[in-house]
Amino acid sequence: MATLDGFRGKDFLEQITILNEISGSKDAQCLPGLMDLFENPTGDTGVDYMVVGALNAILGTSEAAVVDGLSSLSLPYRTLCIRTAGEYAFASAAKPLTAMAAKETDPDLLAEILASLAKIRPVGGAAVFRTFLAHPDQMLAAMAMEMAGVYSDPSALPALMETVRKAGAEGSYEQCDLTTWKAIDALAAIATPGSIGFLVENIHHKNPTARRIITDALVRLGEATLPFLEPVYANGATDDRILACNIAGFIGARKGADALVKAFDSGCFTDPNVRYAAFEALGRIGTLKGLVCLVDGLEESDELILMAVVVGLERHAAPGVLKTISERISAGTENSPRICRAIVAARALRLFQELYKDELVGDRLIDALKLSQDQEILDAFAQRLNEIATDRSRSDAATLPQARVATRKAIAADDSKSMLALYRRILTDMGFEPLLAANGQEAYAYVENGEFADVVITDMNMPVMDGVELVGKLRGSLGYDETPIIMVTTESENSQREVAAKSGVNAFVTKPFKPEALKEALRQLLGD
Amino acid sequence: MDVELAKPFVKAAMDVIGTMAFMTPRAGKPFVKKNTIATGDVTGLVGLTGEGKRGSVSISFQKACAVAMVKNMLGDDIQDILQDVKDAVGEITNMISGQARAGLAEKGLVLQGSTPTVIMGDNHSITHIAKSPIMAIPFETDAGSFTIEFCFE
DSSP, rough: OOOOOTTSOOOOHHHHHHHHHHHHHGGGGGHOOOOOOOOOOOOOOHHHHHHHHHHHHTTTTTTHHHHTTTTTTTTHHHHHHHHHHTTTEEEEEGGHHHHHHOOOOOHHHHHHHHHHHHHHOTTTTTHHHTTTTTOOSSHHHHHHHHHHHHTTTTTHHHHHHHHHHHHTTTTSSSSEEHHHHHHHHHHHHHOOOOHHHHHHHHHHSSHHHHHHHHHHHHHHGGTHHHHHHHHHHHHHHHHHHHHHHHHHHHOHHHHHHHHHHHHTTTTOOOOOHHHHHHHHHHHHOOHHHHHHHHHHHHGGOOOOOOOOOHHHHHHHHHHHHHHHHHHHHHOOTTTTTHHHHHHHHHHHHHHHHHHHSSSSHHHHHHHHHOOOOOHHHHHHHHHHHHHHHOHHHHHHHHOOOOOOOOOEEEEEOOOOOHHHHHHHHHHHHHTTTEEEEEEEEHHHHHHTTTTOSEEEEEESSSSSSOEEEEEHHTTTTOOOSOOOOEEEOOOHHHHHHHHHHHHHEEEEEEEEHHHHHHHHHHHHHTOO | OOOHHHHHHHHHHHHHHHHOOOOOOEOOOOOOEOOEEEEEEEEEEEEEETEEEEEEEEEEEEEHHHHHHHHHHHOEEESOHHHHHHHHHHHHHHHHHHHHHHHHHTTTTTOOOOOOOEEEEEEEEEEEOOSSSSEEEEEETTTTTEHHHHHHO
C-alpha cells in the first residue's frame, strides 16, 4: 500500500507514482499526510496539483470528512471541501453550507458555496438562493437567478420581474446586464401564468438585447406562450402586436395560426405593419385556416404585404390555393398585375410553375417578369421556363430581357425574406447590384470581403448583429465613413432612433413604405 | 451553469495579468450580447470542450493595453513589437485558460482547451459560434481596457 512516509525526500517520479496510487485506492489513512502536503505544498506545481487530485478522490469517499472540513480554519482546505461537497452532491453538507452562505461576505467564496449548493440541490434550497437575487455582485445574483429557475421558485418572481423592469429604465437600455438575461430565462423556466404573462407584456422591451432574449424564451416555451399573445393582438401597441405575430410564427403551432386568423377576423390587424407580420407568421405555420386567410390577403394593395402573402403561399402551394390565385390574376382587376409582380419579386418559382400552365395567367406573369431589372430573378425564371420544357415556355424564356449591367452596388440587410425581396426589386430597378444579407453580420461580411457599396439599407432589429451595431462597424471601416446609410424600422420610440442616429445613420424610413418613398430617399441621399 | 464556468476565468485573468504583466485589472459590470461578435485590436481565443459542453473564451485587448502588457513583461527587451504582442497575448491566454481549467477540474468539471489562437488587426471582429447569448466582462487597466467573452452550449 502506498504510504506518504518520507514523501518530500523522494524524487518526482516516485512522488507522482505514490499520488497516483492513492488517487486510485482512495485510502482514507493517507488523509492526514495529504492534508499536510496540501497545507504546506512541495512547490512543484505538478506534484501539488496531484496532491489536490488525490485529496479530492479520498474526500469523495468520505462525506463526514468533507462536512467536517467545511468548518476547517484553513481557507484553502475549506474551499476544497466546499467544492468536493458539490462535486459529489453530499446531502449532509447542505445545512452547513446554507449557514455559511448566510454569514460569508467574500464574493469569491460565496460563489463557491452557492455553486456547491446548486449541485447538491437540497430540498427547500430555493430559499437560500432567493436571498441573493438582488445581490450587488452580478455574478452571484445571476447564479441565484439560474437556481430560481431550476427550483421553479414562484417566490422569486417579484425580484426577477423587478430586474427585467429596471433594465428598461431610461438610461440603462443601451447595454444588457448579465442579470437581465438570467432573470428572463428564470421567468421562462418558472413558467407560471404570471411569469409568462410578464414576459409577453415586455416583448417590446426597450433594451434590444433583452427584447431578443425575451422573444427566444417565449418561442422556447412554445404553445404555453400562445394564450398570452391573444390579448396583445387585440389591445397591444403596434410594435407589440408585430412582435406577438412574429413569436406565434416562430412557435409554428396550429393553435397559434387559429388565433391569428381569429384576430384578423375580429379586425385587430388594421395597421399595415401588423398585417405584414401576421401574414408572414401564417405563411410560416401553414394551417388550412391560415391559408384561407393568406388567400384573402391577395386583395391587399400594399406591395410589401402582398409579398408576405405570396411568400407564405409559395411555401404551401395547395391546388385550391393555386386555383384562387389563378382566378385573381385572370380576373384582370387592379390587383392582378400587383400579384404578378409580387410572385416575380418573391421569386415564387413553385407558384409560377403551376400558374404558368394556364396560358392567360402565364402571359400576365411573363409580362410582369419582363419589367424586372434583376438579372438573378430573370435567370431563375428563365431556367424554370426551360425546365418546364414546352414549346410555349421555351419561346417565353427566349423573350425575357437581359437586365442592364449594374454599375453601382447597394447592401441591404433585413431578417425578413419578403423585405429582402422587395429591396432586391427596388435596388435593381434603380440600377444597383443588390448585396443582400439576412443580418448585420452577413452584411458586414461583404465589407470584409472587400466589396464596396454606394449605399447601405439596414433593418434595426435583426438576429446575430443588429442594425445599430452594423452601422457602428461600417463607420469604423475604411471607405465606409461617409457612405449613405438608411435605416428602415418600425420602431416608434424615439430613444431607439437616437441610439441609431448616434451610430451614424443618415436617414430613417419607417415601415410600411411605398417602394417610391424608399427610392426617393435613396435619390436624395445619393444626389441622383 | 454558465456563471460558475465564467467565474474561474475572470479570477484567472486577474491573477495572470497581475502576476505576469504587473497590472491591476479592475473588473467592470458583466453584460450580455445577443450578437456573437467580439471586437478588439488583439484577441486571444481558446476553444473548450468536455462534460457535454463546448464553447469558446476570448480575451480582446485594446492596442494600448496589449502593448503596455508586453512592455511590462519584457521590459526594454522588445525586438519586434508585433511579434512580441502576438506571443504575449497567446501566452497569457494559454495561462488563463490553464489556470481556470485547473480550478474547474477541482470541482470535477474537466474541460479540454485548444491551443490559443491570436488574432490581430485594428478593430477586428471575432464570431463565437453559439446560439446562446454571450457573456462579456469588461476590464479596465491604467493602460487601456480588455474584455473577456464566454459562450457555452
